[in-house]
Amino acid sequence: MTLKVSDIGEKELVKYIIANSKDITPDDTAITEFNSTNLISTCDMLIQSRHFPDNMSYFDMGFKAVTVNVSDLAAMGAKPLGFLLSIAISKDLKLDSFKEILDGVLKACEYYSIPLIGGDTNEASEIIISGTALGCSDKPLMKDTYNEGDLIAITGDIGLAALGFKLDVLDNIYVKKALKPKARLKEGIVLKDFATSATDITDGLASELYGIKKEGFGFMIHEDMLEISDEYKQLAEDLDLDYLDLILHVGEDFELLFTISKENLGKLPIDCRVIGEVTDSDVVEINLENGFVVNIKNKGYEHYVSD
Amino acid sequence: MTLKVSDIGEKELVKYIIANSKDITPDDTAITEFNSTNLISTCDMLIQSRHFPDNMSYFDMGFKAVTVNVSDLAAMGAKPLGFLLSIAISKDLKLDSFKEILDGVLKACEYYSIPLIGGDTNEASEIIISGTALGCSDKPLMKDTYNEGDLIAITGDIGLAALGFKLDVLDNIYVKKALKPKARLKEGIVLKDFATSATDITDGLASELYGIKKEGFGFMIHEDMLEISDEYKQLAEDLDLDYLDLILHVGEDFELLFTISKENLGKLPIDCRVIGEVTDSDVVEINLENGFVVNIKNKGYEHYVSD
Numbered sequence: 228m229t230l231k232v233s234d235i236g237e238k239e240l241v242k243y244i245i246a247n248s249k250d251i252t253p254d255d256t257a258i259t260e261f262n263s264t265n266l267i268s269t270c271d272m273l274i275q276s277r278h279f280p281d282n283m284s285y286f287d288m289g290f291k292a293v294t295v296n297v298s299d300l301a302a303m304g305a306k307p308l309g310f311l312l313s314i315a316i317s318k319d320l321k322l323d324s325f326k327e328i329l330d331g332v333l334k335a336c337e338y339y340s341i342p343l344i345g346g347d348t349n350e351a352s353e354i355i356i357s358g359t360a361l362g363c364s365d366k367p368l369m370k371d372t373y374n375e376g377d378l379i380a381i382t383g384d385i386g387l388a389a390l391g392f393k394l395d396v397l398d399n400i401y402v403k404k405a406l407k408p409k410a411r412l413k414e415g416i417v418l419k420d421f422a423t424s425a426t427d428i429t430d431g432l433a434s435e436l437y438g439i440k441k442e443g444f445g446f447m448i449h450e451d452m453l454e455i456s457d458e459y460k461q462l463a464e465d466l467d468l469d470y471l472d473l474i475l476h477v478g479e480d481f482e483l484l485f486t487i488s489k490e491n492l493g494k495l496p497i498d499c500r501v502i503g504e505v506t507d508s509d510v511v512e513i514n515l516e517n518g519f520v521v522n523i524k525n526k527g528y529e530h531y532v533s534d
Numbered sequence: 535m536t537l538k539v540s541d542i543g544e545k546e547l548v549k550y551i552i553a554n555s556k557d558i559t560p561d562d563t564a565i566t567e568f569n570s571t572n573l574i575s576t577c578d579m580l581i582q583s584r585h586f587p588d589n590m591s592y593f594d595m596g597f598k599a600v601t602v603n604v605s606d607l608a609a610m611g612a613k614p615l616g617f618l619l620s621i622a623i624s625k626d627l628k629l630d631s632f633k634e635i636l637d638g639v640l641k642a643c644e645y646y647s648i649p650l651i652g653g654d655t656n657e658a659s660e661i662i663i664s665g666t667a668l669g670c671s672d673k674p675l676m677k678d679t680y681n682e683g684d685l686i687a688i689t690g691d692i693g694l695a696a697l698g699f700k701l702d703v704l705d706n707i708y709v710k711k712a713l714k715p716k717a718r719l720k721e722g723i724v725l726k727d728f729a730t731s732a733t734d735i736t737d738g739l740a741s742e743l744y745g746i747k748k749e750g751f752g753f754m755i756h757e758d759m760l761e762i763s764d765e766y767k768q769l770a771e772d773l774d775l776d777y778l779d780l781i782l783h784v785g786e787d788f789e790l791l792f793t794i795s796k797e798n799l800g801k802l803p804i805d806c807r808v809i810g811e812v813t814d815s816d817v818v819e820i821n822l823e824n825g826f827v828v829n830i831k832n833k834g835y836e837h838y839v840s841d
Contacts, residue, residue, distance in 0.1 A: 270664070320538065
């Protein structure tokens with residue numbers, strides 16, 4: 228039998244790439260020592276049919292292409308240096324639509340104070356935007372440098388985008404979070420001096436927790452600390468969806484998930500929400516509101532894998 | 535009438551992007567001042583249906599994705615720092631084919647001594663490889679800093695790939711150049727200290743000459759200096775193609791086109807071929823073997839434009 232990419236899935240594929248590339252670190256973002264500091268570089272490709280919902284504006288497509296890349300800089304606490312834009316569009320795309328995409332890219336670059344410094348244009352059957360964000364950091368914040376007893380915290384609500392992708396109405400916090408996410412760049416730069424580790428939530432809380440898990444360490448998340456609103460639960464139920472599944476296994480929040488010592492939490496000059504703690508249990512678990520403690524499934528958004 | 539992208543073409547689109555982006559230089563490659571040196575960054579996206587001929591191996595696709603990006607570093611005389619790989623594939627792609635692409639990328643990174651430092655994987659209906667090459671240079675070689683009287687030279691034969699794309703047989707210098715091009719990285723680093731300007735030939739000699747042209751300056755190319763072989767002319771004729779059209783207007787050579795003072799030419803420690811000189815004619819012209827001097831058309835490979 229000839230194996231296809233779908234037979235092993237994206238996570239195994241990434242493992243294969245890392246195992247065969249001596250210079251890639253398992254972090255999402257590359258660190259290159261350079262003239263007594265570190266150059267931070269990261270790239271993310273967005274493809275219209277996979278990443279842009281039908282109700283997303285061209286402006287928001289461009290903005291998001293910058294956000295997803297800047298979010299990786301944010302997770303490292305890196306200061307932005309520049310953004311490169313590789314864009315492919317169909318030759319039948321309206322010129323005005325192209326201009327809207329570019330406007331979204333430029334407004335995002337302005338918002339994050341990251342200059343658009345270069346790029347490439349191409350022709351394809353659909354919109355493909357591949358961005359590269361460059362930054363620098365004297366002391367990059369890694370994703371797995373936490374200690375037992377550290378608190379686990381997030382920079383804002385999670386699960387909103389997951390619900391937003393399912394809603395048709397346009398004007399609410401859920402759809403706004405799904406279509407117009409913002410990266411936590413300023414927060415990341417602050418966290419660099421207070422947190423013990425950080426990553427951004429793109430594929431869902433569960434997927435990120437498993438992504439940062441080291442052998443011998445575990446995580447305990449407390450449902451009540453997630454502060455899930457009654458409205459959220461009701462909207463999920465109306466859609467016949469499990470609200471915890473939305474919160475744990477979908478992602479696209481672009482909030483930062485970080486760990487911090489109890490001592491440093493009080494000193495942290497930004498808003499955050501503690502949702503659990505680092506344990507020595509070697510499992511990723513959640514303390515449900517009903518009192519039961521269950522393991523969280525290692526499931527998140529993954530390419531190549533059919534449902 | 536609603537304008538489409540194809541109504542203006544790629545060159546105008548790029549002009550629009552540059553005009554609206556205060557931080558983009560018209561050079562192909564971005565220069566960012568960074569800790570007393572310059573960070574050089576460039577990105578190029580290759581799409582299977584546009585850039586990879588049917589007879590190209592998966593290995594060669596991966597290798598070329600690195601080559602096209604490293605070629606931009608070469609044109610600046612930059613030393614390589616790192617390569618980022620954003621790759622999209624279909625979930626039906628054979629796992630072995632994916633491994634061959636990655637092998638091509640890794641072998642190219644080894645060949646150019648540029649470490650693969652990061653990347654992103656994605657799902658698409660065809661193979662899309664977007665690369666970003668990072669380098670550094672204390673004194674980047676620009677593409678339009680030539681002087682009148684400078685000689686115009688190239689690092690090797692041009693037009694070979696253009697012919698190679700048209701040939702079915704596999705084992706000859708033309709097809710090899712089309713499917714397995716190499717970037718002139720070492721030559722670029724040497725040229726930095728001798729040349730007055732440089733660019734790489736991707737869209738054809740004509741397109742590159744017009745790309746670097748400044749007002750008041752012109753270029754005179756001499757056909758006899760191009761040293762076109764009888765075999766080349768015969769193969770083009772057999773295919774009912776104009777050999778000069780292939781050489782001037784197709785590209786994909788990844789040779790460096792550079793300008794150099796007469797004094798420095800004698801000191802240059804690498805092989806090259808002088809093909810003309812910088813003039814004050816304000817036109818791009820060619821002195822044909824038959825004695826006629828004609829203007830070269832500003833025509834090269836361009837996306838979005840129908841033939």
